[in-house]
Amino acid sequence: MTHDHDLATPVLAARNVRFSYGRGAEVLHDVSLALAPGETVGLVGESGAGKTSLLRLLLGLGSPTSGEILFEGRPLDRRDTRRLLAYRRAVQPVYQDPFSSLDPRMRVGDSIAEPLRSLRLPGGPARRAARVAELLEAVDLPADAGERFPDAFSGGQRQRIAIARALAPEPRVILADEPVSALDTSVRMQVIELFQRLARERGIGMLLVSHDLTIVSALCRRMAVLEGGRLVEEGNTRGVLTDPRHPYTRRLLASVPRLPAL
Structure with a gap:
C-alpha cells in the first residue's frame, strides 16, 4: 500500500486477498491494492499472473478465500443483495474484446441503456434516450x-460503445481489462486518450489491467506489478519504470522494445 493516498479513503481496495478456485492451488497470495477516488492505476503482469482473478473479485463476481474487497472503506458482502446492486452500479467493467462484449442483435442505443434497466436506475424511456x-x-x-x-462499427468504435455503456450508471470506478489490446495500433492511442479525458472530466477512478507498459506509462500515475499471484512492486509509474526494484519488473521492462520518453 502506498501512503500518499491515506488521507482519502480509497474508493476501492483489496486487502490481504487470497484466492483459489475450489480446492485448486492458490492463484492470489495476500494481495493488497487501493484505488483513490479519481485515480488511474495500472496493474501489469504476464498472463497467468492472477490479473483476471483479481479483476473478478473487484467486480464482485466472486469472493476472496480470505481477506476483503472494500468499497468506500466498507467490506463488500456479496450476500447483501441491495449493497451488491449499488456496488455494481459504482464499479463498471470494460472488457478486452469489443467484438464479443456487445450483443450483435441489440441496437447500440439499447446496449448502452441496458445497465440503466438491469441496475434498476430510475427514469423512463425518454430519460434513458437522453x-x-x-x-x-x-x-x-x-x-x-x-x-x-x-x-456497422469498427473495433475502435465498438470499444467506444463499450465505454459509453460502462459510463451509463455514472460509476465511481472503471475496471478496464486490456481495453485496447484487440485494436489496431492506429486507434489504440485514440481510445487511450478518450479514457484519459473521461476519467479526468468525470473524476472516475480506473484500474487498467494491461501487459502493455507503453499504455500504462501513458495513462497511469501509479502502477502495481503482479507476478505469480503476488504483488511484487508498486509505486509511482515513472519511478517504477525508470528504477525498477524487483527482478521481475526489470525482466518485464527488458522485453519491451522501447518505452516512450517518460
Missing part, C-alpha cells in the same frame, strides 16, 4: 449511432 445521446457524444460517436447494430 442519457444514451449524451453518452454517444461523450465518446465522440454520432447521434444516430444508437439506431444501428454493432456490426
Whole structure:
C-alpha cells in the first residue's frame, strides 16, 4: 500500500486477498491494492499472473478465500443483495474484446441503456434516450449511432460503445481489462486518450489491467506489478519504470522494445 493516498479513503481496495478456485492451488497470495477516488492505476503482469482473478473479485463476481474487497472503506458482502446492486452500479467493467462484449442483435442505443434497466436506475424511456445521446457524444460517436447494430462499427468504435455503456450508471470506478489490446495500433492511442479525458472530466477512478507498459506509462500515475499471484512492486509509474526494484519488473521492462520518453 502506498501512503500518499491515506488521507482519502480509497474508493476501492483489496486487502490481504487470497484466492483459489475450489480446492485448486492458490492463484492470489495476500494481495493488497487501493484505488483513490479519481485515480488511474495500472496493474501489469504476464498472463497467468492472477490479473483476471483479481479483476473478478473487484467486480464482485466472486469472493476472496480470505481477506476483503472494500468499497468506500466498507467490506463488500456479496450476500447483501441491495449493497451488491449499488456496488455494481459504482464499479463498471470494460472488457478486452469489443467484438464479443456487445450483443450483435441489440441496437447500440439499447446496449448502452441496458445497465440503466438491469441496475434498476430510475427514469423512463425518454430519460434513458437522453442519457444514451449524451453518452454517444461523450465518446465522440454520432447521434444516430444508437439506431444501428454493432456490426456497422469498427473495433475502435465498438470499444467506444463499450465505454459509453460502462459510463451509463455514472460509476465511481472503471475496471478496464486490456481495453485496447484487440485494436489496431492506429486507434489504440485514440481510445487511450478518450479514457484519459473521461476519467479526468468525470473524476472516475480506473484500474487498467494491461501487459502493455507503453499504455500504462501513458495513462497511469501509479502502477502495481503482479507476478505469480503476488504483488511484487508498486509505486509511482515513472519511478517504477525508470528504477525498477524487483527482478521481475526489470525482466518485464527488458522485453519491451522501447518505452516512450517518460
